[in-house]
Amino acid sequence: MRYSFWGLILVIFGVLLLLNNLGIADFGDVMRDYWPVLIILWGIFILTKRRREHPLPTAEQSPPVAGQPPPAAGQPSPSPQFEGELVHDSNVFGDVFVNVSSQNFKGGSVSTIFGDCTVNLSKAAFADGEHILRIHGVFGDSTVILPKDAAVSVNANSTFGNVTVFDQHKGGISADLHTATAPYEASSKRLKISITKVFGDVRVH
Numbered sequence: 533m534r535y536s537f538w539g540l541i542l543v544i545f546g547v548l549l550l551l552n553n554l555g556i557a558d559f560g561d562v563m564r565d566y567w568p569v570l571i572i573l574w575g576i577f578i579l580t581k582r583r584r585e586h587p588l589p590t591a592e593q594s595p596p597v598a599g600q601p602p603p604a605a606g607q608p609s610p611s612p613q614f615e616g617e618l619v620h621d622s623n624v625f626g627d628v629f630v631n632v633s634s635q636n637f638k639g640g641s642v643s644t645i646f647g648d649c650t651v652n653l654s655k656a657a658f659a660d661g662e663h664i665l666r667i668h669g670v671f672g673d674s675t676v677i678l679p680k681d682a683a684v685s686v687n688a689n690s691t692f693g694n695v696t697v698f699d700q701h702k703g704g705i706s707a708d709l710h711t712a713t714a715p716y717e718a719s720s721k722r723l724k725i726s727i728t729k730v731f732g733d734v735r736v737h
């Protein structure tokens with residue numbers, strides 16, 4: 533029931549935006565005045581969700597991931613390693629954690645609506661050629677952790693939030709950063725990262 537309600541809210545909001553953009557109906561003033569209602573509803577969801585949350589699974593409750601030692605008793609299980617060439621993950625409610633260990637990574641896409649997104653590429657190696665990783669989110673922060681000396685180009689944008697890419701930082705409304713690492717142009721194995729966020733911070737390091 534909870535998911536149906538939120539799905540209906542998002543569908544209605546999307547239809548109103550579409551009609552407004554197409555010029556079929558003028559909802560500009562309504563959307564401008566009442567979009568904070570979405571933030572209020574999101575806050576209510578977070579408060580009610582925390583009351584319902586169960587403890588994290590322990591080592592006795594979750595099987596260990598292949599190739600990884602089991603966690604100590606009473607400790608939460610580690611996030612599973614993603615070993616495929618392409619990653620495609622999405623979530624409406626809740627955080628997304630993607631730990632990529634592929635040695636032939638070719639990018640993919642990750643999207644969230646209500647929740648943080650973390651993509652850990654520190655143990656990954658890129659495939660030959662140029663590949664694209666797209667990360668999109670509405671509410672919540674997005675974080676990308678890169679391998680050492682990675683050949684990457686980053687285009688990051690947040691409408692209402694801060695953007696930090698390596699040692700560069702930008703805040704305010706519609707913060708945008710575009711940069712590339714030194715090895716990018718000369719490398720035969722490189723990754724383009726495109727991150728868009730509406731409400732939340734973006735961090736790439």
